[in-house]
Amino acid sequence: MSTGSPPCCRLPQVARILRELLGDACTPFYAAAGHKGAGHKGAVEDRDPLYYSQQSPNPWTDLFIWALLLNRGEMAMYCWEMAPDAVAGALAAASILRQLSHLEQEAQEAAAMKELAAKFEGLAIGMVGECYRSSEHWVLQLLVRRSCLWGGATCLQLARQADARSFFAHDAVQVLLTQNWWGEMNRGTPVWQLLLTFFCPLLIFTNLITFRRSTEEEGSPEPLGTMELNSIDVNEKSSTRGSLEGPDVVGSPATQCDSKDWLQRWHWFWGAPVTTFLGNVVMYLFFLLLFAYVLLLDFAPPPPEGPHGPEVLLYLWVFSLLCEELRQGCFAGHQPLPQRICAYLSDSWNQLDLTALLLFLMGAICRMSSWTYESGRTVLCLDFMVFTLRLIHIFAVNKNLGPKLIIVGKMVKDVFLFLFFLAVWLVAYGVTTEGLLHPHDQRLPWIFRRVFYRPYLQIFGQIPQEEMDAALMKATNCTGSAAEDCASTYANWLVLVLLVVFLLVANILLLNLLIAMFSYTFSKVQGNSDIYWRSQRYSLILEYLSRPALAPPFILLSHLYTLLRPRTRCSRSRHFSLELSEEQDGQLLTWEAVQKENHLVALRRQKRESDTERLKRTSQKMDQALKQLAEIRESERHLKSLENQMEYCTQALSWVVDALAQSDLGKKHQDPPMLRKE
Template sequence: MIKIKKIEKENEGVGGERKSEKDQSWIPKMIKKRVCTTFVEDSSSSGALCQCGGPQDIHASITTGDHVISQWDSEEHTSEYPTDAFGQLEFAGAGRRNSPFLRLAHDTPPDNVYSLMMSQWGLPIPNLVVSVVGGEGKEKVKPWVREVIRQGLVRAAQSTGAWIITSGLREGVGRCVGEAVRDHCATASSLSQAKVIAVGVAPWGLIYQRQQLVNPQGSFPARYYVHNMPHECSCLDNNHQAFLLVDDGSVGHRGSETMFRANLEDFISHQRTGIWGERKKTVQLKNKTSLNHATTLTTPSAARDLTLYEVSRVLSEIMEDVCQPFYYAPLGVEQGWASRKAMTHVNKLLRTESVYRKQRCMSPWIALFIWAVLQNRREMSIYFWEMAGESVLSALAGCKILRELAKLETETETKLSMKELAQTFENLAHDVFSECYQSNESRSFKLLIRQSPVWGSATCLQMATAADARLFFSHDGVQTLLSEIWWGDMDSNTEVWKLVLSFFLSPLIYTNLISFKEQEKDEKPEEFHQGKELDSVDGAESLADVINTEDDVEECKALRGKPKASKAITLKRPFLLHRWRQFWFAPVTSFLGNVLMYFLFLFLFAYILLVDFKPPPPDGPAPSELVLYFWVFTLVCEEIRQTFFVGSTTVLQRMKLYIQDIWNKCDITALALFILGLLCRMFPRTYHFGRAVLCVDYVVFTLRLIHIFAVHKQLGPKIIIVGKMVKDVFFFLFFLGVWLMAYGVANQALLYSYDSRPGWIIRRVFYRPYMHIYGQIPLDEIDADKRQERECTDNVTLIHQGAEPCPQSDANWLVLILLSVYLLVTNILLVNLLIAMFSYTFNKVQEHSDVHWKFQRYNLIVEYHSRPCLSPPFIIISHLHIFFKRVIQRLPSNKSQHFMLDLKSKEASLLNTWESTLKENLLSTQGKKQRESDTERLKRTSTKLRKLESEVEYCSTALSWIVEALSQSDLVKQTRPPPLPSKGIASKRPTFSRSKLC
């Protein structure tokens, strides 16, 4: 820009007057063009053309065999020369004003070009710049796109000095923009400042008949006429007001202007408007839509009167009250401030540079998705989910957020809408993963356990657990992965008796009794195992897929590099150790060991309570009881490990997650009761109480077996049904307790006028009526006719001393009536009500019991996957080994890789691309099914019928007008109107005979 001003001063000094429009001889000194000077053969043209697109005879040099270049580069193979195409452009047709144009190199500084457009071409300083990208080519533009351009872009550009930057070619969206600008300029006044300027930035080598623009001294004007243009060529659009023809030395290639256009737009966006008094920086607004618009807004310096109230008013109209927390907090404004102080503070911030421009969002679509989910915007959240990556994990995260919000929502309608939207996202996650599983099984497994940095290193399985996505867990792909983790390297079809036999006879694992996976998988280099499924997005075979022999393995190791091959060899374990780890480190083996040892624990516990429970010290406890104490101590150590050392969260969060599990609460209760019973049995005074506590504790330990067998395919769903029925029992007990208390109190008061013994009162009020349900009715007390002689008294003093009171017979008839009604209600009404509730629950849960069981199976597999291989009481050895490795040697655990996989950036990018591709396929299929549904067909048919009806109505109106015109003209001598059609004819169109019209 400084050089241009210097040359302009020299011209003014020589001429003594202001430089005229044609005096632009300084332009070739500053603006250059690019000419290809090195011929790089294009293999597709048989040597006739260079890769730049030009023929061989126009190149100064040709690459020889010693300097063969495979790729043409504009920076290396072109040279700069003074531009030879600039001036004014005149299109064919009268009455068209000339448009300035300039041929320039693609690396021309944008500041020089901007200064030229302002000073030489006289374009107004832009107050709004709209850059339209895309929609190029010969394809026909859809009508709705034309309407968007005409009603949207041009109408939005109706401000002082507005610019619209396009490709400048008479094709695609660029042509539509030119026609829209032409129509706008035709309707605007010639003196109006609201005209729109269309600037075309086109590639020089793509323009048809560009030789008409060449003139080293400039063209004033250059007459540009296009006749019989081939279909594959492109010409300039005559509705643009200015043209920048970018030249990189290529011919017939698109995209050479992209970098220059981006630099120019970026330079303009940082300019100052220079109007409305005080200069202000521009405000950038970029929006990518189906047309790929990039819009840059420039705010005039009238922003001195801009207040936060006006901004918030506009935002509130768009987002209602959602914007309120966002425009107060970032600016440091509290709602309780006085209005003038708040506005003064905001104006100070608006005059300074915003710190938020320096902050960048790594995942803007994810952020918008979270915002839409938090606001319960259905269509918006689904749209942002479609645009965001990591579709399965994002859908599960949205499901989690919505279900947590539904728990906090008080309005019923909003709560239902949140639950419905949460279920929608769960269905989307299920459908997308189903598409991935059908495409590639192994890659879909990586999708489940891949850690996402966007969602706090969470995996799909962890997010599904937190969201309670039971439908997602019921998918066959998820269950297949869990089965592979559950069985480890063993065959999943192995019989249980083989596992039990190998558990007690360990040498059998080295035989063919149990089938293990091939060891070739472990013999492969690590990079083969990790990159097998991610070398290509489309699922093509990778380098490791074609390896079949050991020679091929060695060859590929040499290709990949010797260090990695040596690393793979060092990781290879001996067969004995490898097979030992394959069996004992499998979760199913750990589960089997825990089940067998737990049965042995219950047997030992029962033996001590029934046979070998010794008195307090010094006579006891017995040696078997000491073994039981040590066994329980190992159980306590395991619970401590699960509470404080499992997971990657803080200790407080681990404790919270541990307490949330109902079976962990059962374990805590059992261990607490055992410790209490152990302490009490050591003292003579509390010996019997301690024994009673241990007996109750045995019941709790036995109930723990329910959770152990939840993994069974047949027992697991039944356990779910039993758990649901327990809730029905509590409702039944409520109704039963109300009726039982009413009958018990009335029966006790009618039979015994006075009885001060609390124990007997509770026994007769609650226990005895409850036993009536099972048929235990003491008729000798209730029925006066069947009473027998016994020792009793009505003396209050003797009753206080413990004598048995005599039953009263004054209202014996009322007692019998109450007994009959009580038995009728309880044995018939309430019991049948309970049976009906059980039947309803069973039928309701039976349909989804498999889904609930698969969800619980995941929790059980995760629990036993994280457990040591040894079972209590030998688990103490595993605890010491883990403590030595984790605390002393600080070695990480390899088990976490089965449920958490940290992929490298390239592998994660390929996995995301593959997932996004399948998501697009799914959405396309669903959209096609929706369009072909009966509802959509009825809508389209209804639309066509309405359109046809309007056309028929128009035809009827036109025919009526014709009839009226003919009746009033001299062509028809008949004065009366034509006859109406008969009633049998459905059409009301008038008919004419040929003789009457002649």
């Protein structure tokens, strides 16, 4: 390539980079540029791309992306201020910069990218706060609106891609999540009313379950019409609270219900995610009860005697759970299948579900044979423990228990670190004492028990002194087979010393170290646990929005209905996504631009009034004053030097005048008399 030729970098290459950085939150950028090269990537660079003859939707957005990819922070900030769609742009910038920071090899550049990403996340949070103070109704639409400039992604999708936990912790986002969690039901409905209605559905048509009422008509935000920007009220807060039902509305309000709205009431109750969650929890408890009953009371021998009816029902129930996991992993979402599977496996709860299902399958296969019947029973008993631990997931929805669950998850890592240190001492102490006390024992099960199990129990105070102290050992004839059980007393004093040292290190040092680690983790995570929980709440609500309303094992009916009508898109999957017309989208962006200007003005005012800025201005004034004072001192020094020189010159001139005067007087005295007479 010659020196004057442009760099060989086409927009399809930029599109692939953005796809890697933003994931599947956005549709591919510059899709028109790569349309000709579909099917073979190399053909894109060999043809004239379409974007040469097409106009960009917004050049400021393109410049903004370019500045982000080159890590030019000031230019990116200026382009963000000039470009529309401020909240989505700030979240997309945070996502791009955080992904780039992971690829950056230089630590200083990576730190600068992370700092800039945090700055853009703060701008997004500030913008949402400014919009929320202006109008709650409009900001809820802004959060779920599909952005044309950012590949049809919503603000919530971009925030999830950017891992912006603080953004999800904002009150506006939590209001949105709460509205979708309760659907059209009153959010203050007690749990006992939901449970009672769940078991007796006819209570839906009574006043036991109340639904939200609104006089607002179903549709998009109120039009601005011919209103000018100066007349938009940016201070009045709307009290409208919608529920984001349907593809074209953010708050489809519930009309006043009467006796004729039975079908609508039925749909509102069973269509709410809180009902789906409650149904899954109740049916999961019944599943655990059935599992326990089969293991304890009705685990029949292999065929032809068993399995009996309850066990067959258990197998059907687990099959429904397996179908639901396959639906979540392979058929949920619009990404390619490998990406859907990777996203599914990245969740620890999904990994636990797969482990439980695989153990159940293994145990069910083993129990069908008389040779492996007991092994199958053992595997199923262990699997019951795994299924029961899965029940902890229901705590995530609770406001008080959810943050504590996050703290427990962080402490589990501390436990594994503690077990590593403890295992080193257990092996060192256990092998040494076993070699000193039982040098002739060749039974491996007993050796492993005394090497690992006995030292572990000694930590909790279970010390068998009659087996370790020679003074307390019973006299035994150490002959024949009894010689294996007889402890050696040759170096018993060393065994007692090692016991003291082990208890000192394990009970005092390591256990207190574990307590200190727990305290540090608790104090560190406690302040941010609420933010973590609020960000995870979005994933939980999104999961139950996409789930069928029926809980296992009845969920098989929903799966069968989906298979029979694969093209039918359930309205529940359209939550958190809002399609607006071009006019409505323009009105919303205009309102957002006004809020952005207000927010930037407030930031500049806050920056001017901040203590740091005041100190900076004071420091600048002091520097100017010191500079002027230094100039004055320099002028005074220069003037003083001139005065000294003038004084010296004056003295020199006076000396010269005196010298000349004395010289003239001397000449008069030395003239001859003749001349003097004349």
